[in-house]
Amino acid sequence: MQKIFLLLILTLICSIGTYSQEYLDFNKSEDRTKRVLLVPFDSRIYYNDATAIMAKQSGETHDEIMMYFREQFNLQLYNAMIDSCVVVSLLTDNTRQAQEDISDLYSIISYELRLAMQNAPEHPDDIEKMNYFQRKRHEKNQQNKLQEIENSRTRIVNGEIVGKRQPVGDKYLHIVFHQPEVLSQIANRRNIDYFLFINQFDIKGNYNDPYLSGNSEAKRTIRVHFSLFNAEAKLMHGSFGTTEISFDLDDKKEVANLYFPEVIRQIVNNIKF
Numbered sequence: 417m418q419k420i421f422l423l424l425i426l427t428l429i430c431s432i433g434t435y436s437q438e439y440l441d442f443n444k445s446e447d448r449t450k451r452v453l454l455v456p457f458d459s460r461i462y463y464n465d466a467t468a469i470m471a472k473q474s475g476e477t478h479d480e481i482m483m484y485f486r487e488q489f490n491l492q493l494y495n496a497m498i499d500s501c502v503v504v505s506l507l508t509d510n511t512r513q514a515q516e517d518i519s520d521l522y523s524i525i526s527y528e529l530r531l532a533m534q535n536a537p538e539h540p541d542d543i544e545k546m547n548y549f550q551r552k553r554h555e556k557n558q559q560n561k562l563q564e565i566e567n568s569r570t571r572i573v574n575g576e577i578v579g580k581r582q583p584v585g586d587k588y589l590h591i592v593f594h595q596p597e598v599l600s601q602i603a604n605r606r607n608i609d610y611f612l613f614i615n616q617f618d619i620k621g622n623y624n625d626p627y628l629s630g631n632s633e634a635k636r637t638i639r640v641h642f643s644l645f646n647a648e649a650k651l652m653h654g655s656f657g658t659t660e661i662s663f664d665l666d667d668k669k670e671v672a673n674l675y676f677p678e679v680i681r682q683i684v685n686n687i688k689f
Contacts, residue, residue: 485671520598525594610652620639639657
């Protein structure tokens with residue numbers, strides 16, 4: 417009798433173990449992790465009017481400073497996303513295929529200024545806390561922004577070129593693909609869900625006010641333009657991340673360590689992982 421009882425217990429344990437293993441395997445098969453390919457900015461699409469003071473401080477050339485910012489921004493962007501998705505970086509991949517992919521992507525794109533899309537709020541709970549009237553006002557502002565983007569596009573009406581002038585400050589450098597099928601080919605080969613392009617990197621001073629020259633409160637603006645595309649080359653989001661730095665800040669490491677994270681948060685916040 418005791419042997420029969422022990423046999424029943426062993427059978428029950430094995431059944432539970434088998435069921436648990438099947439359950440765990442089922443969860444693993446439901447892997448929904450997104451894969452994002454990072455495409456760094458083309459070194460030709462870079463502007464930094466603080467180069468002179470940075471070069472004097474570090475003794476480096478324009479190209480060396482540019483490459484430092486390019487690599488640091490890519491590294492910090494990679495680290496900011498790694499917990500939420502699988503990140504594939506073309507900049508750190510030294511294989512011949514990666515270099516060919518960068519070359520192919522750069523060769524099929526051109527750039528144009530477009531009104532930037534509204535970046536997602538860093539604290540979406542703030543929207544949930546809005547009352548009815550605040551939420552309606554927010555939705556209307558979003559609709560007006562989309563309509564403004566549509567109206568600003570240059571088009572031909574009755575044989576005439578029509579376009580609405582917009583402040584450059586609201587625009588970002590948008591990527592236009594001449595061969596979008598190349599994007600799909602790379603997506604299929606690398607199993608990519610999204611392409612995150614860094615379109616342009618700028619550090620510019622505010623020279624609109626002549627009285628700011630030499631003022632201790634003068635600022636420069638870091639602005640990084642980006643575009644997020646899906647695997648079918650459809651634009652998901654296009655805008656820029658921005659922050660301000662002291663006008664006389666000449667330490668490139670301080671710029672990267674203290675100010676890049678703010679810009680990167682504004683970019684990553686628009687990806688639906």
